Amino acid sequence: MDILRLRYFLAIVDSGGFNRAAAVLYVSQPSLSQAIRTLERDLGTELFHRIGRRAVLTEAGRALIGPAREAVRSLETARASVESVHELRTGRLDVASMPSQAIEPLTTLIRSFSDRHPGVVVVVKAVFTAHDVIEAVRTGAVELGLLACAGPLPDKEVDTFGLGRQRFVLLVPPGDPLAGRRSVGSGELSGRRLIVGQPGTGMRAYTDSLREQGVEFSVAAETEHRVSLLPLVLAGAGLAVVTESWRDLARRAGAHVLDIEPATALSVGLVSRRGLLSPASSAFLAAAGAHVESDR
Incomplete structure (x- = not known):
């Protein structure tokens, strides 16, 4: 089976259609269509239902996604292993990260890795839950994942490298009665308006647990877009419970x-x-290990 055709197949899946995939791949749409028809002949089944300009995955197409990602990733790992003799002068590393952890520790980890391997591009994929991070890694969509969870770090189907813990903090706008204090009791959030994350995130699980403990707050906004948190807080829309990875950024912004x-x-x-x-993944984990040791 031609690995290039598998790349084309995955590009259509990830882009949502033949036209978009052709643009991403810099190939003509007829060439892309012909490659997929050849792949379908090789497999003896249709991978997409063609409905007008839309391409909808068949059951066989859905079944191919996981093996195709693994095959493509394995080839990339093999190629990168060969290229490692050049000391990672070039290459690419895909990392899936939850939003808050993309602020820290990912910023520090990428800086440390890039100092050692400036020719390797780190591509960060946004995911919102720990489950989504694990799925992206397990299926080969990315090589590494950065996640946070309330309990022990997951160790089924993936290898895990602990980076520490992040406590929850409260973002408060200037002029709020709580502004200027160093800490707040969770019970003091009763009667306040909070900006919360979507279900499935650690931030949302924590605020839900407060309500279960009898802390009666109202929800000012529920957002998947973490970039909107600080502007909403600074605009006085509500307070936000986040992890301490936000601490320095929020303070610099005025919260x-x-x-x-x-x-x-x-x-x-x-x-x-x-x-x-891949050598890039191994090097990134090594940089992460050095970072953890330096913090001890």
């Missing part, structure tokens, strides 16, 4: 950051597929 007592924290870690890793 006040208060520790929430009693302290509650998320475990943060990197996950990778089990088995052979």
Whole structure:
């Protein structure tokens, strides 16, 4: 089976159609269509239902996604292993990260890795839950994943490297009665308006747990877009419970950051597929290990 045709197949899946995939791949749409028809002949089944200009995956097409990603990723790992003799002068590393952890520790990890391997491009994919991070790594969509969870770090189907813990803090706008304080009791959030994340995130699980404990707050906004959190807080729309990865950024933007007592924290870690890793993945994990050691 031609690996190039599998790349074309995955590009259509990820882009949502033949025309978009052709643009991403810099090939003509007829050439792309012909490659997929050849792949379908090789497999003896249709991978897409052609409905006008739309391409809808068949059951066989859905079944091919996982094996195709693994085949493409394995080839990339093999190629990268050969290229490693050039000391990672060039290359690419795909990392899936949850939003808050993309601020920290990912910023520091990428800086440390890039200092050692400036020719390797780190491509960060946005995912919103720990489950989504694991799925992206397990299926080969990315090589590494950065996640946070309330309990122990996951260790099924992936290898895990712990990076520490991040406690929850409260973002408060200037002029708020809480501004200027260093900490706030979780019970003091009763009667306040909070900006919350979507279900499935650690931030949302924490605020839901407060309500279960009898802390009666109202929801000012629910957002998947973490970039909107600070502007909403600074505009006075509500307060936001986030992890302390936001602390420095929020303070520089003008928000006040208060520790929430009693302290509650998320475990943060990197996950990778089990088995052979690309040289770039191995180097990134090594840089992460050095970062953890330096913090001790």
